[in-house]
Amino acid sequence: MSSSKLSRDQTSNPTSSTNPTPKGRIHRSSKQKVENSNFEENLPPEVSMADNRTMAQLLQAPTEG
Template sequence: MQNRSSSRLVSDQSSNPTSSTNPKGRNRRRSKQRIVNSNLEENSHLVVTMADQRTMAQLLQAPTEGYEDAIVVPAITADNFELKHCLLTLVKNKQFLHMIKRTRMLISVISTRSLLP
């Protein structure tokens, strides 16, 4: 029985004679080219200035010009949402509160365990 890798090896060996030396078909690492030091000394004295000289805090501020009127909060009406039957059943049977308490308990257990070594 052949799996995918063995069937691939058989087809690769017939088409590529070097696959016997490299059976998995992986590329070998190539040696890096050496850097000539003479060019580095000449370029190290150059000072490059950015076109935009603002600080990072200024760049991260969100632009607000022209966007004030574009953000509109829609009015919430009675037809905007749908009540799910299973959620109503949970609330009616008072099982929903139990789920909230259990979630809080689990979060507290997880947070205390994460503080322990």
């Protein structure tokens, strides 16, 4: 039973993750530039965490070589 609950959560997560992104904002072409500059700051913690991972990988790559 707990395994089926896990799979349910995993299927529900990606959907809710895509939902918070309003398409109305992207529709505004005049404010697109302003939105893009503030986009990184408004990114959810999940994205910033992924960014930190890539940064760590990039920093580690040159150090190893």
